[in-house]
Amino acid sequence: MNGWGVRVIGLLAMVGSYWLVYEHGRSVERAEAATMSAQRDSGDRLAEVLGERDARKEENRRETAKEEVRAHAQEQRTIADAGAASADAAGQRLRDEAGKLAATVSCPATDPDAIARGQAATRAAMVLSGLLERSVDTNRELAKAYDRARIAGQQCESEHDALVRSPAY
Template identity: 45%
Template sequence: MSPAAALYLKIGGALAVLFIIAAVLYGAYHHGEAVANARWQLKWADQQTLQAKGLAAATTGNRTEEQRRQTAVNQVGNDARQQQAVATADAVSADAAGDRVRGQAGKLAASASCTTGDPGATQRSETATRAAMVLSDLFQRADKRAGELAKAYDAAQLAGAACERTYSVVSAATKR
């Protein structure tokens, strides 16, 4: 074997050894990188799981709170409708009483005429009757308008109270 061939064999063997060392180092690096990536993947999956559980818990809590608020608001609405029904029934009975009073006032005004034999008294009686009729009509209009205003006031008061209760129910939960 010639010295050049022996030199090539030594150089080739050294290169083969270097190549094997480089391959082993690359394999070790690649294995370390794969292990580190697997650890990060595991940590990432754990983090995602924790976040998903937290999101599910928050969503459930928010839905529960929303349902509680809606139930409370529905209850306030039901209470307001019941109060409105009571107020309407009261208004109907007040209207009936007002109709009776207006009827009595009309009868009283109609019976204000007194017939006498004195023509002056008859004239005064007719004037008094007309005045009584005008006053009776004025009283009827005022009483009717007062009833309408009372109904409107009751409705507005009930709506305002229901709104306040609804706000209290919703805002109390927000302050928690």
Template identity: 50%
Template structure:
């Protein structure tokens, strides 16, 4: 038969074991809560750092975009200036061509002597050929100048954009 002492001792032993188990569980839950609090603080710090870095990156991106837009606007202004200058150069070339044509036409108006007139007529043809050659050369030079201006402006804009990114 089981005595009350044995039951009491078993109950005491169970009570002590339950107290140890309760203390262990309390310590474990306290430790878990402490770690969770530390992780929450660390996560909040990470989120704050993330938000600050994102704001800094957005600010830098906006600064670069504004600088690139400024480079583009400057390139457009330079292209416009080059186009206006090209138009002025084309007009000057046309005036030069008109003068050369007038001089070529006037080269044939010589004296009444037939030999001089024949030479004047040959001189007129040569002057017209030279006038035409001058017009073609001037037109080609204008095309090359415009292409050079466009390439130079694009190259400078590219260089400016690249230097912004570095």
């Protein structure tokens, strides 16, 4: 071969080797980029899974706290109902005593003035007995309404506190 042919072949061999080195570098770079992308995607997925787990844990904590608050509120309502029943019994005893008082005020007498005073006292005792009964009924309703409102307010406040409390993990 002549000198030109050897030079051309040498030049082609040199350009070809540079091309192969260049292509090898690009393939290594692509492989590294793919590896880094896979690691990033794996890290992203891990963060997503951990975030979901933490969110589930927080939701479970909140639900548990709400159930505890509801159970406590139910206990409070039961206690308030028992107190109301006790107050009803005491009110009934008071009404019975007022009725007995009204019955004993009217005693038989022969003196017309005593009879008139007895009838007036009986009417007054009956009016007082009626007022007492209405007062007891009103107080009972007010106490029940107050207990319901107080318990509901405490339940709402406790549920709110349980929701905004930071997790303890």
